[in-house]
Structure formats: C-alpha cells, structure tokens
Amino acid sequence: QSALTQPPSASGSPGQSVTISCTGTSSDVGGYNSVSWYQQHPGKAPQLLIYEVTKRPSGVPDRFSGSKSGNTASLTVSGLQAEDEAAYYCSSYGGRNNWVFGGGTELTVL
Amino acid sequence: EVQLVESGGGLVQPGRSLRLSCAASGFSFDDFAMHWVRQAPGKGLEWVSGISWNSDNRAYADAIKGRFTISRDNAKNSLYLQMNSLRAEDTALYYCGKEHCTGTHCHVALDYWGQGTLVTVSS
Numbered sequence: 001q002s003a004l005t006q007p008p009s010a011s012g013s014p015g016q017s018v019t020i021s022c023t024g025t026s027s028d029v030g031g032y033n034s035v036s037w038y039q040q041h042p043g044k045a046p047q048l049l050i051y052e053v054t055k056r057p058s059g060v061p062d063r064f065s066g067s068k069s070g071n072t073a074s075l076t077v078s079g080l081q082a083e084d085e086a087a088y089y090c091s092s093y094g095g096r097n098n099w100v101f102g103g104g105t106e107l108t109v110l
Numbered sequence: 111e112v113q114l115v116e117s118g119g120g121l122v123q124p125g126r127s128l129r130l131s132c133a134a135s136g137f138s139f140d141d142f143a144m145h146w147v148r149q150a151p152g153k154g155l156e157w158v159s160g161i162s163w164n165s166d167n168r169a170y171a172d173a174i175k176g177r178f179t180i181s182r183d184n185a186k187n188s189l190y191l192q193m194n195s196l197r198a199e200d201t202a203l204y205y206c207g208k209e210h211c212t213g214t215h216c217h218v219a220l221d222y223w224g225q226g227t228l229v230t231v232s233s
Contacts, residue, residue, distance in 0.1 A: 003154070034218035038155070045226065046147075046155065051210055051219035089155050093218040097160070097169035099145070104154035 004029060004090055004102035011108040012080045020105045022073040022090030028100055030071035034093035037066055037075045040104075041086045049088075050075060077107070085109045112136040112222045114206050119227030122196055130227055132189040132206030137222075140164075140184035143209040145220060146191050148202035148229075158204070159191065174200070196231045203228050 005023040012018035035053045038046035050066035063078045090102040118130040146158040159170045159180040179192040189206050207220030
C-alpha cells in the first residue's frame with residue numbers, strides 16, 4: 001500500500017489553469033476507475049471534488065475536472081481563484097478492499 | 111444536514127489503547143459504508159479502515175492491521191475505532207467519513223467528513 005505520488009507544490013495566477021498529477025501503479029490508479037480528488041483548506045476537513053476519475057458531486061464548480069491516462073490521474077483547476085489556494089489530495093482504490101491516498105499538493109494562487 | 115462528530119481522542123502512552131467514536135446524523139446511517147482516515151501533524155491524508163453498512167466487510171491499512179478494529183452500531187448511528195498497542199507514529203487527527211453513493215451505486219470516495227479527533231501517542 002504505497003502512497004500515490006503527487007508533486008508537493010503547484011502554482012498559477014488568477015484566471016489561469018493548473019493541472020496536478022497523481023501517479024500510481026496498475027494495482028491502483030491504472031487498474032480501477034476509482035480515483036477521487038479532495039480539497040483541504042488549512043484547519044478544515046477535506047472536501048470531495050471529483051469521484052470516479054471525472055465525476056463532480058453536486059455543488060462542485062465545473063472549473064474542477066479530472067482525467068486519467070494509464071497509471072496517472074490528473075486534476076485540472078481552470079479559471080484559478082484566490083479561494084482555490086489549498087492542499088489537494090488524490091485517492092484510489094488499491095485492491096483487496098484497501099484505499100490509498102496521494103501525498104498531497106499545495107496549490108498557491110500567485 | 112449531514113453531521114459527523116468524532117470524539118475519544120487524547121494523549122496516551124505508547125502501548126496503551128484508545129477508542130474513537132463518530133456520531134452520525136442527518137442521513138440513513140445504516141445505508142452507507144463508513145471509513146476512518148488520519149492525518150499526522152503537517153502531513154497528508156492516510157486511509158485507515160472501512161466498514162460496510164452491515165459490518166460484514168471490514169478492511170484495514172497494513173500499518174494498523176492487527177492493532178486497530180473498526181466497528182459500528184447502526185442502532186446508535188455510531189462508528190468506532192478501537193486502537194490497541196498504540197505507537198508514536200499513530201499520532202494524528204482521525205477523521206470519520208461517509209462513503210459517497212449515487213442512487214444504489216457507491217463509490218470509492220467520501221462525501222462528508224467530521225472535523226476530526228486528535229490522538230497523541232507519547233510518554
């Protein structure tokens with residue numbers, strides 16, 4: 001159960017787009033369409049942004065989108081806003097009823 | 111309104127035990143699988159354990175297997191995590207989370223989280 005690999009940091013200017021990657025293996029990210037993404041502001045609980053690679057729960061702006069290619073999933077935040085500054089975590093089913101998270105990416109809005 | 115409220119955290123010596131609770135309200139608790147996720151200070155999220163709606167299926171991360179036990183009481187709308195043989199590396203904020211379902215299909219995702227309860231393992 002190794003953690004999924006995310007870049008520790010990412011940044012972009014307001015209005016720009018930024019993409020955060022999440023790399024796993026064929027035993028987790030590549031093996032299932034069960035990648036989810038979470039946003040966590042400091043001192044707050046995580047909030048679900050994306051599930052099943054590309055789907056958004058109700059209430060999540062369409063500025064947030066997900067995709068996957070092989071063993072790597074990606075979260076794209078379009079039209080960056082100041083309130084998007086937060087930590088972002090990916091998660092995937094890892095087989096044998098186990099889930100695995102990524103190490104997290106701190107997004108800075110310049 | 112869905113609410114998840116964790117309790118039971120605190121300072122405990124290495125090797126001792128602690129039982130966390132998560133009180134759920136605002137949804138049909140016995141319809142959903144539930145999970146525990148932890149976050150060490152300044153670190154990322156780590157999945158700990160999950161339990162199906164009827165307790166038939168329970169899963170654990172390798173790091174805590176054999177030491178922690180997840181359970182639930184649907185009559186009390188409550189989720190539990192019994193933590194034994196605690197180690198310094200178990201120090202973290204422990205969140206409970208509700209599995210996200212759309213219709214009758216449930217997903218590998220948590221749509222509601224509590225605010226967490228802090229467990230500190232130190233002598």
